[in-house]
Structure formats: structure tokens, C-alpha cells
Amino acid sequence: AQSVTQPDIHITVSEGASLELRCNYSYGATPYLFWYVQSPGQGLQLLLKYFSGDTLVQGIKGFEAEFKRSQSSFNLRKPSVHWSDAAEYFCAVGPYSGYSTLTFGKGTMLLVSP
């Protein structure tokens, strides 16, 4: 069965500092990988996705993520965090082909300190 682990429940970063949110997945085939953001009272918005090709993918709002097959990881990064980035971030995995659901991690809450 596919699964996603986000080991950090909460992370606090100073505004302007760099950010890395960890995501590890378990999946028996080539995965599709996603990062979503959920701001307070808002729905989920897709930040970026990885399907194939270049393992470093760029997303919206200055975010990027790197797919590392050997580590089964898809960590999210941002070089300089803004206060508006405070939100909950979810990593998700889905199948490259076939018929299966999209599985989410439990999320990482990002707090930004002044």
C-alpha cells in the first residue's frame, strides 16, 4: 500500500530564512508526487508536482521540490520564507498509471516568526 510520511508536525522559520519540509513516500512503482498548501480557512492549492523528467521541479510562490528516488523523498524547499507562507503543507503520492487513490501525508504546519 502506498503511504506518505511527513515527519515534522510543526516547523517555525524566521521570515527571510530558508525552508525545507520533508516528505518520504512508500510506493511500489513510479509515483506521481505533489505538494499542496492549505492556508487558514482556505481550500487546498497545488504548489507543484512531479511526474517524470527533471527531478527538481519548480512551483508557484517560489517553491521547489526535489525527487530523490534512492531516498524515496520529495522535499519541499524555499530559499526565503515570507510571512504569507504560514500555512499547512501536505505532500501526496499517486500512481503513475492504473487505478488508485491519491494518498496524503498528515501535513506540516509552517509558522513564520518576524
Next chain:
Amino acid sequence: GAGVSQSPSNKVTEKGKDVELRCDPISGHTALYWYRQRLGQGLEFLIYFQGNSAPDKSGLPSDRFSAERTGESVSTLTIQRTQQEDSAVYLCASSSRQGEGSTEAFFGQGTRLTVV
């Protein structure tokens, strides 16, 4: 419509009553998902529809929960004899066919269910 639409946006119900939540997916999207998000928690998978295939119901927490979808259109999630622990935001998402092109899921704004 332009996005995934869910109704109602908020629902308060008495314990023991049945509720029905509705999801209108993006036109042409064959896959439809229901998730539950309890306060301060992550997304809990409930059920997944893909075209005319049999749905994946493995995430439904009890037989009080059921969902229907006709073809590639509207889906309804029904909770019978609601309990207080059913209080949560119920999220619906849709995506295009997996394995070909984009499979990102587009989410609705959710239905906030409160059982009193």
C-alpha cells in the same frame, strides 16, 4: 463550472440525523475523491471513484458512510445516524484520468459538518 463545487458549505445537524453532502466535479474529470479533515488533522481518505469502475471504498470508516456517483458527474456522500465524531470538513476533489497527462487533484472548498 470552473472548479469543484461543494454544497452546503456549512451544515449543523443533530446527533442521529442523516446528512447528505454534494460534490460537483470539474467537467470531464473522471476521478473523484472524498476526504475527511478533522480539526487540526491531515486528510483522511474516504472513497475514490474512477469513471465507471467499481469505487475504492476502503477508507470509509463505518457502514454509516456511503457515497454515490453517476457516471462522471455529481457525487453525494451520505452519513447516516451522525455522531459527534463525524464533525469535520469533508473535502471533495476531482482529477483527469490517471496515467495520461496531469493527474493533479483539484479540491473544492469543503463542507464543514458540525454534529451537535
